[in-house]
Amino acid sequence: MATDTRVILICSGKGGVGKTTLTANLGISLARQGLTTAVLDADFGLRNLDLLLGLENRIVYTAQEVLEEECRLDQALVKHKQESNLSLLPAGNPRMLDWLKPDDMKRIVDMLKEQFNYVLIDCPAGVEDGFKNAMAASQEAIVVTNPEVSAVRDADRVIGLLNTNSIKPVQLVLNRVRPKMMANQEMLSIEDVTDILALPLLGLVLEDEQVIVSTNRGEPLTLNSVNSPAAKCYLNIAKRLQGENIPLIDPLEESSGFGAKFRRLMQTKIF
Amino acid sequence: MNSNNQKIIINIDDRNYTNWKIDLKNKLKTLRSNNLEIDSKNIDLSCKDISEIIEIANHYDSKIIGFCSSSPKTIVSSQSLGYKSQFIIENSSQNTSEINKKNLTFAKTHFHQGTVRSGEYLESPGNLLILGDVNPGAKVSAEGNIIIWGKLLGIAHAGTNGNSKATISALQLRPVQLRIAKKIARGPKDKPKFGHAEQAKIDSEEIIISPLFTTQVDD
Ligand SMILES: Nc1ncnc2c1ncn2[C@@H]1O[C@H](COP(=O)(O)OP(=O)(O)O)[C@@H](O)[C@H]1O
Numbered sequence: 038m039a040t041d042t043r044v045i046l047i048c049s050g051k052g053g054v055g056k057t058t059l060t061a062n063l064g065i066s067l068a069r070q071g072l073t074t075a076v077l078d079a080d081f082g083l084r085n086l087d088l089l090l091g092l093e094n095r096i097v098y099t100a101q102e103v104l105e106e107e108c109r110l111d112q113a114l115v116k117h118k119q120e121s122n123l124s125l126l127p128a129g130n131p132r133m134l135d136w137l138k139p140d141d142m143k144r145i146v147d148m149l150k151e152q153f154n155y156v157l158i159d160c161p162a163g164v165e166d167g168f169k170n171a172m173a174a175s176q177e178a179i180v181v182t183n184p185e186v187s188a189v190r191d192a193d194r195v196i197g198l199l200n201t202n203s204i205k206p207v208q209l210v211l212n213r214v215r216p217k218m219m220a221n222q223e224m225l226s227i228e229d230v231t232d233i234l235a236l237p238l239l240g241l242v243l244e245d246e247q248v249i250v251s252t253n254r255g256e257p258l259t260l261n262s263v264n265s266p267a268a269k270c271y272l273n274i275a276k277r278l279q280g281e282n283i284p285l286i287d288p289l290e291e292s293s294g295f296g297a298k299f300r301r302l303m304q305t306k307i308f
Numbered sequence: 309m310n311s312n313n314q315k316i317i318i319n320i321d322d323r324n325y326t327n328w329k330i331d332l333k334n335k336l337k338t339l340r341s342n343n344l345e346i347d348s349k350n351i352d353l354s355c356k357d358i359s360e361i362i363e364i365a366n367h368y369d370s371k372i373i374g375f376c377s378s379s380p381k382t383i384v385s386s387q388s389l390g391y392k393s394q395f396i397i398e399n400s401s402q403n404t405s406e407i408n409k410k411n412l413t414f415a416k417t418h419f420h421q422g423t424v425r426s427g428e429y430l431e432s433p434g435n436l437l438i439l440g441d442v443n444p445g446a447k448v449s450a451e452g453n454i455i456i457w458g459k460l461l462g463i464a465h466a467g468t469n470g471n472s473k474a475t476i477s478a479l480q481l482r483p484v485q486l487r488i489a490k491k492i493a494r495g496p497k498d499k500p501k502f503g504h505a506e507q508a509k510i511d512s513e514e515i516i517i518s519p520l521f522t523t524q525v526d527d
Pocket residue numbers: 049051052053054055056057058059212213214242243244245246248249252267
């Protein structure tokens with residue numbers, strides 16, 4: 038039995054910023070470090086964590102049957118094929134939204150805490166009941182956002198709610214970073230984002246076409262192609278979660294090309 | 309050492325510095341507590357003053373854990389030095405009459421510490437002092453003045469009851485929208501220069517923004 042389980046909510050406010058992708062890849066990375074990890078799909082409306090992990094066809098029971106006591110927890114948990122330290126607790130059908138209460142989420146998470154080192158909760162978008170239920174069961178949170186004004190605005194809203202609900206610590210992951218665009222100042226910079234959100238930065242994830250390929254295959258990037266730019270980022274985030282001191286990548290460094298380097302030189306002169 | 313929570317009150321009516329230090333020393337001599345809270349009433353203490361108080365306390369084997377005061381300046385100073393700080397709203401009759409003489413309609417100052425985030429709304433029936441940023445999507449309003457020790461990036465409305473003398477001050481004034489009394493202005497497009505606190509006020513029927521000098525805050 039794991040004693041000090043970390044229960045982490047992965048949330049964003051806005052949809053489509055990369056919560057589910059992060060949950061899947063973080064789950065794989067932590068499991069690979071030898072940590073027993075449960076990923077809980079709390080996005081009952083738009084469940085797709087099972088899809089990303091390639092486990093859709095193995096689901097028999099879901100969190101719903103566990104709550105209704107129609108099955109035991111271990112019957113509903115789906116173990117990952119390659120990473121046996123990772124298990125998925127699938128979301129029930131969308132009708133669960135009608136009756137699920139914060140206490141139900143707490144009950145499920147309490148059960149998971151008995152056997153896992155990490156419980157990662159893939160949170161639905163928005164700040165309504167689905168989010169509130171998931172938050173009620175969490176201790177800490179990772180807020181995922183993109184370098185876009187609307188995503189940052191929604192993340193800020195969510196951070197306010199997390200703060201008032203004493204979720205601690207709340208850390209930031211900035212996803213879909215495009216070094217070239219950032220260097221050309223066509224995209225919000227890292228400072229622009231952290232200035233507003235005022236959160237410790239757990240990591241950056243680079244924009245990477247392979248994310249989309251791996252999503253369609255049902256094999257998270259971190260499972261095989263650890264050399265892809267995004268996979269490296271996910272692995273680093275997992276290590277930092279474990280307290281390892283891994284320096285952040287410098288997106289300007291990543292965007293080779295003379296233009297960016299020259300501009301950086303200019304910037305360092307000015308400031 | 310006495311570890312009970314002890315409150316020392318500094319009495320300085322005439323702002324005579326040498327006197328309040330002696331007064332403080334005398335009190336500390338007999339106390340020796342590691343759990344002191346200093347109530348500085350309505351006295352403005354700078355960071356330097358507060359550091360001195362801490363030194364005096366150390367000298368007398370006492371430890372200060374926090375400050376309370378009805379002076380926003382004192383609160384800002386002690387906050388910035390990392391002490392637990394509590395803002396006390398002043399309502400002694402003497403002060404109210406003084407304020408009435410000055411013909412000000414608002415007296416109370418509400419103090420908020422921390423970032424005001426998107427979707428949050430802060431409202432005060434008096435002045436509003438915020439130690440933190442007001443983010444895009446957040447809104448703050450006050451019947452009196454608004455002072456933001458941080459960036460104003462959201463919406464601020466001062467003088468909500470129609471007081472056109474109300475002002476909005478911030479370390480960085482880059483709001484989405486500003487309102488003073490019934491006047492509305494959109495925020496400036498260009499980024500303000502770093503290190504210049506700014507103040508918005510109504511000047512000949514228009515909201516203008518100009519660099520802020522500390523002497524303007526309290527008049
Ligand atoms: N770093 C990335 N690079 C490229 N595409 C990404 C990246 N992160 C996420 N995506 C894509 O963005 C879309 C939304 O991601 P998803 O994880 O489902 O978001 P959410 O769960 O927040 O709604 C998916 O199509 C995914 O492949």
